[in-house]
Amino acid sequence: MPETVMPEILDCTIRDGGYVNNWHFDKKIVREVYRALSKGGVDIVELGFRGSAKYFDPDRYGPWRFTSEADIHEVISGIDGARIAVMGDYGKIDLEDLEDRKNTPVEMIRIAAHKNQVAQAIELLGRIKTKGYKTSLQAMGFTSYTEAEKDDLRSRTRDSDLDYFYIADSYGSIFPNEMAALFGPFLELAGVKVGFHPHNSLQMAFANTLEAIRLGVHIVDGSVYGMGRGSGNLPTEVLIAYLGVQGRPKYNVIPILQCIERYFIEIKKEKPWGYQLPYMISGMFRCHPYYATELMDRREYSIEDIWKALEVVEDMKPIGFDRTIIEHLIKKGVVGSLGRSALNQSPRPAAEPESRVHVPVPYLNRHPGRDCLILANGPSLKECQKDIRAFIDRYRPVVMGANYLGGLFAPDYHAFTNKKRFSMYVDSVSPDSRLMIGENISREMIGEYVHREYETLYFRDVLDADFDIADGRIMSNCRTVSVLLAGVAVVMGARRIFIAGMDGYLLKKDLKSALFYNEKYDPVDENLNIRRHYENERFLKQIDEYVRAKGFEGIHIITPTSHKAFYKGLENYLS
Template sequence: MNSLKVLDVTLRDGGCVNDFNFGQAYMESVLCALEKSRVDIIELGYIDAEKGSEKGRTQFINDQVITQHFLRSKKAGVTYVAMMDYDKFDLDNLQQRLESSIDGIRMAFHKNNCFDIISAGKKIIDKGYKFFIQPMTIMRYSDKELIEFIEKVNQELPDATAFYIVDSFGEMRMNDMNRILNLVDHNLLSSMTIGFHSHNNLQLSYSNAVTFLQFPTNRNLILDCSIMGMGKGAGNLNTELFLEHLNLYYDKKYQITPLLEVIDKVINVIHNEMYWGYSVEYYLSSVNHCTPNYAGYFYQKHMLPVNQVAELLGMICDDKRNSFDKDYAEKLYQTYNSNKSFDDVNTIKKLQEKFINKRVVVIAPGKNVIRHIDNIEALIKEEDVVSVSLNNFKIFDTDYIFTTRKDAYNTAVNAGKMIIAPSSVTTDSMESIYVIDYKKWIVVDGETQDSSGVMIINLLKKCNVKEIFLAGFDGFSVNINENYYDITMRIPVTEKQAIMRNEFYREFLSKISKDIKITFLTESKYV
């Protein structure tokens, strides 16, 4: 290579973690640390006319507010850039570049818009900015399509600063790197820089970056990274780690200490509140070549086991893989479960005979039941009471186990328990196992809500019970140690997820209580 520059994306890609809500003080701390580290190029954030803000966030309403409220002075030798998605900002509103302005625009786009960005690039260059071409999910291009696009760039945008290899889903391996690098290097104008932006779904960002640096070329290179890998999903290449590598093996003089200090004071604080980094769902997203938002949706909303998440990701249509579509994801989930239907008419009749006009105690595995064991035990022993445990029966010997989890179902079968289970778990109806139609009991106000609590309460309403007592319906906390008395049931949730689930249950139970008396036996966030 001729020269290498490092481009830090913490304020932009890192903003995908916290919805760009760094706050002005944290924004300035990160910027100051990057300037002190001598990073070559700093990406300040997104420009988005619809979702942007004037200050306090790194998603900006236009380019002017960046210099008005954030980049008040520029350090010599540093290039300052911002990203915009194709068609998310009217380029007629982009001001002519001044010495005090940002220096460049990085434009991200999907394959179906690749030729449309030519005119956008010309406008940006004509206004005095460096223009960086960022084709997202470059692995979706065939060799022929990529060469045709590069040839168009050569003809129409010869003054563009850089052409990027963007591994949006963190799916590239060394052979992919070498194939695409050879294609781009062989066909792109020699005057144009090649950049590489990775995600760490397969934990290959570092090794792919090394492969990128070792590629035999005489052209300039740019490598993207972020402090502590902060970025969407599995995150990015770590700036502090790779600068150290460059200092050791490429005789660079980057300063690592300012980055470590801002990690200690800023990035760690954010990381404690909002997670990024490797997880199984991001791995599954990568190997299924789709945006990680689908895996997150299936895993977090429906709390599915990973094998079912993998099956669902494999069902996603090619034209839906690049961008998350919530409505499509929900329809796909319902389609996935359509083969799990079960004629439960006779089952419901039998259950109605067992539950009609009864007082029913439903015991969820919330931690608060520990403090009320004696009271709960006394109640479930009363003559007109029927008791049901949800997915766990380690503490209470209840009349029935209602389970939506295969592992809990198997444990209950082996223990000889009376079981109520949806057809998503089993279709083996027998004297001790009551199978209900999964699809019938999961819809609330038109949305799929297939938690065990929702399903059993819907079922009890159908059975015309007299009163429902709820124990262990604690509600969700970001502290997973507070959610379940059985640590094997713990599933991490974000603050946003906890709030959404608590609000849903609060509204759901409020509606049910208009028809059936509901009494909480233990403390709950749903009250």
């Protein structure tokens, strides 16, 4: 590498690493980081964000979300070290938050902006420059820019008085072979230094940085131990070590490694970061990692479902993270068996295979006039097992269960519609039960896990449709399989529908007790479970009304439940 002109190196540990610990760094650690980086050959150290209580609550955020002048002076005092930078998020920093350059050791102000904020951010940086600072624009989410937007940004950068312009690989989605096309047009600009801020979602941060150096960028970012949100950043020490062995005497990795040993190994144990699956998936689809994280946190969608959903998110090119997009994709059935085609559906989905729409439903009116009992998976299924068995013995209902029953019962029908639970629990189905598998689960997947006869459970895998039945096929997914089975009971011709073990998500304060067993796939987020509860209730009401319209009794939940409108306890039937 001796022929290559070396870029400046900026370390952003205290700023970007602050996402891990909410900027609660001890001043001694910040001072030692600054000392180590300065001795290691780093040119610029970014000592945090600049902000004010106007935008950030000091009781919630640590001092390096504000990075006061007093704190900066304290941590760098007596150290003849690297130049100092701070960053502001556009819209969350005011000109008044910055001293005149002559009154501060801070040399550079960097502003991070989304593409809909770039024009205003450049204008703000122009005013910041009049205070005497070097200025830098960080273009976030650059891979989501259209070609026209890239051209516009290039023109604005060319016509500005920026000192630095950064391309930020916000989602860690860039590959080395893409770097030249992204950076080339900006490297042609005179008077502005071009920088690269990598993220490590796809473990490409180091490879991309080396390619950026080869292309001639003027400045690159890293952080100690790669510290940063999610998958983290380019580890500064890796770049410094590499440059050292390439014969660059300026760089000495030892002080940085000593700092890692003393402080960062322990910090990482307490607040982990590094390679994570949601960040890898979002990196592949050039979108905010929260899209993948949100879907994975719900613990009910397979990786294949999430992958297909993010294909759609990538096409939408959203700015940052918008939770309403997730809700829309779930309701439309994009997160599930229908995938991308669900967005083009009419009331009868034209994109669905004809075989799904017209296939005869074999269990239509199979049990006319019978009672049906649905076994859900709440704690009351186990707590009331003895009485539920007595109910079955007395009334001889058609018994339908779902997911994991733990050997408590061997129902007549045992159903799965969730791919994760199917793969986990299908082996637990009693040989005396008839296995039912949702049509949303592919034949390929079924072939991997099932070596017995089964019956397809027919329904449309969408959430935003009301309960209805067309030729025996249920026209929504009814949110959970136990509620869906109440609809299946209607299809089979049930006269009365009883449910046991549907405790509801509002009954127990301890969210871990939502099931009678400990399941890693069940969501523990309180808000998600509250939404799930009311979605279940919506479909229970619709099924109940559907059954009553036929002149039958409707739905009765016979074990303790927070769905109070449907509760009629077991003692009413066993006395």
